[in-house]
């Protein structure tokens with residue numbers, strides 16, 4: 001990207017970006033599959049500021065394009081969605097949106113820049129929670145927006161005014177982590193693929209979500225998008241729902257629970273209680289986020 005703005009958190013970067021970009025009366029088209037706090041931000045905060053969000057199934061480019069109105073300023077998607085690893089075909093959207101002057105913003109936190117480069121595929125802005133893979137050690141909160149200079153100048157001005165500046169120690173830690181990003185993701189992707197294959201063979205597991213598996217519904221797109229492995233996140237459904245997750249949790253010896261992800265150590269999370277607790281249960285169920293869903297962030301272990 002031409003320029004980037006580092007912020008105190010992923011949500012801090014998102015807030016600065018939307019304040020720089022949107023005004024009352026504007027429309028935003030957003031994926032239905034998003035990090036839960038992002039969905040809540042669009043529904044609870046942006047709506048009060050007079051920005052209307054239209055949610056679509058972003059795995060279908062035609063649905064995104066059909067939702068555009070003359071007031072649409074931007075389309076917001078996760079290149080790889082949290083927590084079900086649905087992919088967005090950025091190439092299929094980029095040209096159409098550019099010709100209409102609509103920004104294509106990709107939250108690429110789940111993938112990291114080591115395996116996916118949305119700006120080269122048609123996105124005009126990339127957004128990362130640097131809390132995750134960019135810092136990579138579970139000891140930082142940070143966020144970054146990347147895009148063309150003129151827009152990032154406005155994002156930087158908004159960031160200073162609302163005070164979501166990245167602290168100097170977190171900045172130092174994030175840059176330290178960034179040096180090993182490509183090496184970490186190589187090992188993490190290899191480990192995640194091995195684990196995904198293992199889980200797929202287990203009778204306790206009803207479904208595994210990992211773009212590197214041929215069983216992933218968008219495996220062909222994954223092969224086009226990812227250059228060096230399909231990433232470190234792998235989710236799966238345990239048969240038997242919440243009680244099965246409790247047994248699983250009690251049996252784990254080495255893997256710690258963490259609501260975040262992207263650490264060098266493998267961690268696990270439970271989306272209905274963490275990342276998506278702010279989404280009403282009926283909506284979660286409609287999205288496919290059930291009580292048996294476990295999300296793994298696979299580390300660099302041997």
Ligand SMILES: *Cc1c(COP(=O)(O)O)cnc(C)c1O
Pocket residue numbers: 009010011012035038078082107109110129130131132141142143
């Ligand atoms: C964690 C996360 C965010 C928010 O980032 P914070 O640094 O926790 O504020 C946004 N989008 C996605 C996909 C995330 O996983």
